[in-house]
Amino acid sequence: xxxxxxxxxxxxxxxxxxxxxxxxxxxxxxxxxxxxxxxxxxxxxxxxxxxxxxxxxxxxxxxxxxxxxxxxxxxxxxxxxxxxxxxxxxxxxxxxxxxxxxxxxxxxxxxxxxxxxxxxxx
Amino acid sequence: xxxxxxxxxxxxxxxxxxxxxxxxxxxxxxxxxxxxxxxxxxxxxxxxxxxxxxxxxxxxxxxxxxxxxxxxxxxxxxxxxxxxxxxxxxxxxxxxxxxxxxxxxxxxxxx
Numbered sequence: 001x002x003x004x005x006x007x008x009x010x011x012x013x014x015x016x017x018x019x020x021x022x023x024x025x026x027x028x029x030x031x032x033x034x035x036x037x038x039x040x041x042x043x044x045x046x047x048x049x050x051x052x053x054x055x056x057x058x059x060x061x062x063x064x065x066x067x068x069x070x071x072x073x074x075x076x077x078x079x080x081x082x083x084x085x086x087x088x089x090x091x092x093x094x095x096x097x098x099x100x101x102x103x104x105x106x107x108x109x110x111x112x113x114x115x116x117x118x119x120x121x122x
Numbered sequence: 123x124x125x126x127x128x129x130x131x132x133x134x135x136x137x138x139x140x141x142x143x144x145x146x147x148x149x150x151x152x153x154x155x156x157x158x159x160x161x162x163x164x165x166x167x168x169x170x171x172x173x174x175x176x177x178x179x180x181x182x183x184x185x186x187x188x189x190x191x192x193x194x195x196x197x198x199x200x201x202x203x204x205x206x207x208x209x210x211x212x213x214x215x216x217x218x219x220x221x222x223x224x225x226x227x228x229x230x231x232x233x
Binding site: 044100 | 123125156158160167168169170173174179211213214215216218220221222223224225226227
């Protein structure tokens with residue numbers, strides 16, 4: 001079964017750093033783009049960025065450029081989303097997603113992780 | 123890159139049809155065939171329902187259909203069922219620089 005399994009919920013304080021993970025299984029991890037999508041409480045979906053694990057080519061939405069870092073470790077089939085200094089406004093659900101077509105960027109995601117809730121509060 | 127425009131809400135009675143619109147620009151919806159629709163039930167991850175404007179992934183009922191005209195894409199749900207009540211999001215590829223954008227979402231209520 002093709003799936004993305006994300007790390008568990010996090011509760012952090014403003015200013016702290018955080019790295020959440022997304023492990024792919026059931027397919028060739030290096031040959032599909034993996035993205036991250038934010039959903040703030042009661043709000044819609046926002047695309048954050050995407051990475052091709054095969055060569056670590058990474059693209060960011062202008063709204064998130066410089067705010068987060070996306071990376072991947074192909075040796076363990078895992079993608080990451082990290083913050084160096086969290087803000088209260090980072091409180092949200094974060095989904096990792098996989099592109100539908102191998103080695104292609106079509107902004108079409110047929111595999112979604114279960115989501116990771118990040119709560120930032122003092 | 124601005125979000126695609128969707129109506130905040132839509133509704134219909136069981137058995138009826140409802141259409142949700144998704145308006146973008148010639149730089150996204152109007153310029154590419156990569157328009158998708160996602161269904162999200164409360165507390166769940168979104169699920170791909172339509173891709174490449176009108177294609178259905180395996181397992182998605184044929185009550186769901188998609189189309190596009192110019193800069194506006196549409197999702198039609200025919201023969202509404204109670205389980206169709208959910209939030210629906212459109213998305214579109216927007217080129218190699220911007221990559222893509224989501225719509226603001228539409229809450230579909232089955233009356």
